[in-house]
Amino acid sequence: MSTSDLIREKSAFIDPLMKEVSKVLVGQRELVERLVQALLCDGHVLLEGLPGLAKTLTVKTLAQCIDADFNRIQFTPDLLPADLVGTMLFNQKTFEFTPKKGPLFTNIVLADEINRAPAKVQSALLEAMGERQVTIGEISYRLADPFIVLATQNPIEQEGTYPLPEAQMDRFLFKISVGYPTLSEEKQILERMSGAEVPIPAAVCNPKDILEGRKACSALHIEEKVKNYILKIIFATREPEKHGFDQLKKWISVGASPRGTISLTKAARATAFMEHRDYITPEDVKAVALDVLRHRVMVTYEAEAEGMTSETIIRKILENTQVP
Numbered sequence: 001m002s003t004s005d006l007i008r009e010k011s012a013f014i015d016p017l018m019k020e021v022s023k024v025l026v027g028q029r030e031l032v033e034r035l036v037q038a039l040l041c042d043g044h045v046l047l048e049g050l051p052g053l054a055k056t057l058t059v060k061t062l063a064q065c066i067d068a069d070f071n072r073i074q075f076t077p078d079l080l081p082a083d084l085v086g087t088m089l090f091n092q093k094t095f096e097f098t099p100k101k102g103p104l105f106t107n108i109v110l111a112d113e114i115n116r117a118p119a120k121v122q123s124a125l126l127e128a129m130g131e132r133q134v135t136i137g138e139i140s141y142r143l144a145d146p147f148i149v150l151a152t153q154n155p156i157e158q159e160g161t162y163p164l165p166e167a168q169m170d171r172f173l174f175k176i177s178v179g180y181p182t183l184s185e186e187k188q189i190l191e192r193m194s195g196a197e198v199p200i201p202a203a204v205c206n207p208k209d210i211l212e213g214r215k216a217c218s219a220l221h222i223e224e225k226v227k228n229y230i231l232k233i234i235f236a237t238r239e240p241e242k243h244g245f246d247q248l249k250k251w252i253s254v255g256a257s258p259r260g261t262i263s264l265t266k267a268a269r270a271t272a273f274m275e276h277r278d279y280i281t282p283e284d285v286k287a288v289a290l291d292v293l294r295h296r297v298m299v300t301y302e303a304e305a306e307g308m309t310s311e312t313i314i315r316k317i318l319e320n321t322q323v324p
Helices: 003-010 014-022 029-041 055-065 119-131 183-193 207-217 224-238 258-274 282-293 301-305 310-320
Strands: 045-049 070-074 086-091 096-101 108-112 133-136 139-142 148-153 174-178 252-254
Touching: 003 207, 014 029, 014 055, 029 045, 029 055, 029 148, 029 174, 029 207, 029 258, 029 282, 055 070, 055 108, 086 133, 096 139, 119 133, 119 148, 174 282, 207 258, 224 258, 224 282, 224 310, 258 282, 282 310
Parallel strands: 045 148, 045 174, 070 108, 108 148
Antiparallel strands: 086 096, 133 139
């Protein structure tokens, strides 16, 4: 079987999946695409948006459509690491300790308002994200596969929160900013969600399809010119003056890490896979670059004073980097 035939076969579940999700969700197509891409890349997602923008509904609907287990954890200041990973319980009859597994033992975890939990809890979650295992007592347990964490942050009401350090944010494949729907979309939401019967999605695929799709993604061909295009974008965030972006040097304090390079490549592969192609184009790279890099490029105090954000800087790099 040729690579193109393999990709078409393994990506056959994508279109029915997107169609089924759209029966419940109005708009938010790009968000759903990023979540599916994260599953295909074995990555995690940080969502930032105001309350009431259907972040929880989106994740729950996606889990139902792929017939995956789903747990939601509301992060609060009094949360403990054991509340995530589980603990050892003493059995008075057998005089033995037995593990009680926590809510991380699932396929999809929604970590709601992750910045409301203290650093020790955030660290426990991020360790599970990186190692795909947790330790209860003296025994390590593997987590489910696929396993993806979708963490949310509320951009308002920052009092009493524990912001994620930049080094920990680098663990997320994407950082997605969720905005308000358009007028026409909100009218559809009103008509669809205010009735007596709320749409219930059906399972159109399963976790095995995701795992096979993930394997197929790694087989996608990347030409040298596309690899060089990715490297130009990444290095422009680190050494802008060497890549024709002298004006950006005073605005960038930290550029994207090698993990950013890997993440951008994986995300571009997943984009091509979702379009049933066995090759990657520069447009695939540009489509995901903002969500991959917005939390990996740190700006200076001078940039903040001038109203420059990491998004503005990344857009300037993408607009002015020659496309092969």
